[in-house]
Structure formats: structure tokens, C-alpha cells
Amino acid sequence: MRVGKISWLVAAALLAVLALGCAAPGTRVDDVQAIPTSAPASPAVVAEPTDPQADAPPNHADNNGWKRRHELSAAEQRTGRKLAARIRPKLEALRAAGDFAPASTQRALLDLGIKADTIEVTAMRPSIGQETPPPGTVYAVRFASLGCVAGDVRPDRVLVEVTGSAAEFGCLEPFSH
Incomplete structure (x- = not known):
């Protein structure tokens, strides 16, 4: 009977040591708390996914890789911005009319x-x-072989964006549901 009692005490002691070793930081006796005791308790913070x-x-x-657009160089960006600056006033005049x-x-x-062959x-x-x-109307103008000035003309706005083309479809993404 004495061996059974000792085994039980050893098992209980091992479980206690394991429990203390696995305790969260700040819950063991010798741990220093990171938050001063005078600070009010704050609710748990759950991290939102950043991806x-x-x-x-x-x-x-993988499924959307076909939409990936070419990255424009600094020179291509400048060329695109110049073209966009020429396009915007013409399209603004259409919207105003x-x-x-x-x-x-x-x-x-x-x-x-x-x-004409660079316009969609x-x-x-x-x-x-x-x-x-x-x-x-939705439009796109291809420039410098890989660049696009694309956007739309609507009653509420004129959109003019400079972007790279996509290998699968060029400047205007095809319509799909």
C-alpha cells in the first residue's frame, strides 16, 4: 500500500511540475509582469490577418495568376503619365458634354x-x-509595348490609370461572372 501511495504522490508532483513548466508567461510565481500592476486590465487583442x-x-x-500585370520601369511610368495627361482633358470634355x-x-x-491598333x-x-x-465607356491605350493607360468615362467621373499589361489579355481584363 505504501508503494501505491508513493507512486501516486510522484505522479501528482510530476503533473504539478509539468503544469508549472507549461504555464503562460506571467502566471508562474517568479515571473515578472510586463504590465505594471497599477495599469488597468486591457481586453485581449486578437490579431487580424494582414495577408x-x-x-x-x-x-x-494560382487561379488569378493570369491577371498579373507587368511592372513598369520608371521610364515607362513617365511615358504613361505623359500620355494620361494628354488623354484626361479629352475624356473630361466628353463627360461634361x-x-x-x-x-x-x-x-x-x-x-x-x-x-487605332493600340486602342480598345x-x-x-x-x-x-x-x-x-x-x-x-471603358477604354485602354497600349504604349511602350507593356504599358497601359486605362479607365472609364461615366457620368460621375473620368478614370485614367497607368498600369502594366497582362500577359494573358493585354490592357482590358475580359469580362467574366
Whole structure:
């Protein structure tokens, strides 16, 4: 009976040592607390995921790799900004006139001396569940073989962005649901 009692005490002592060794910092007797005792207790802080794809499926990057755009060099960026500065006033004039027709946007870009084979223009697409597209035009102008000035002309804005082209589709991403 004495051996059984000793075994039980040894097992209890081992469990106590294990419990103390596995305790969180600041919970053991000799630990120094990081927060002064006069400070009010703060609620636990739960870190939000900082990865932009934190809630995406594991193959999200692979599935969307076709959208990856070319990174523009400093010289390509400058060329794109100069082209964008020429395009914006023409498209702002169309917006001010209430002209959102793709043909008008195409004509405005051609009037700037931009070659027709570098221009893409389409009408806005209807939202899912709607049959009629909103007023507006989506456009892109390819420059320096890998650069794009792209955006749209809508009643509420003119968008002009300088970006790189994508290997799979060029400047304007194809429509998909």
C-alpha cells in the first residue's frame, strides 16, 4: 500500500511540475509582469490577418495568376503619365458634354494622334441581374509595348490609370461572372 501511495504522490508532483513548466508567461510565481500592476486590465487583442489573401482559398493566387500585370520601369511610368495627361482633358470634355458613347471615346483618342491598333474601347457592362448597361465607356491605350493607360468615362467621373499589361489579355481584363 505504501508503494501505491508513493507512486501516486510522484505522479501528482510530476503533473504539478509539468503544469508549472507549461504555464503562460506571467502566471508562474517568479515571473515578472510586463504590465505594471497599477495599469488597468486591457481586453485581449486578437490579431487580424494582414495577408490580403488570408481568407482566400489556398489556390487563389494560382487561379488569378493570369491577371498579373507587368511592372513598369520608371521610364515607362513617365511615358504613361505623359500620355494620361494628354488623354484626361479629352475624356473630361466628353463627360461634361454627357457623351458616353464608345464611338465618341474612340474618336477622342484617335484625335490625339493615338494609333487605332493600340486602342480598345467598349461599353460599360450591366451589373449582374440587370439587362441595361449603365452609361459609360471603358477604354485602354497600349504604349511602350507593356504599358497601359486605362479607365472609364461615366457620368460621375473620368478614370485614367497607368498600369502594366497582362500577359494573358493585354490592357482590358475580359469580362467574366
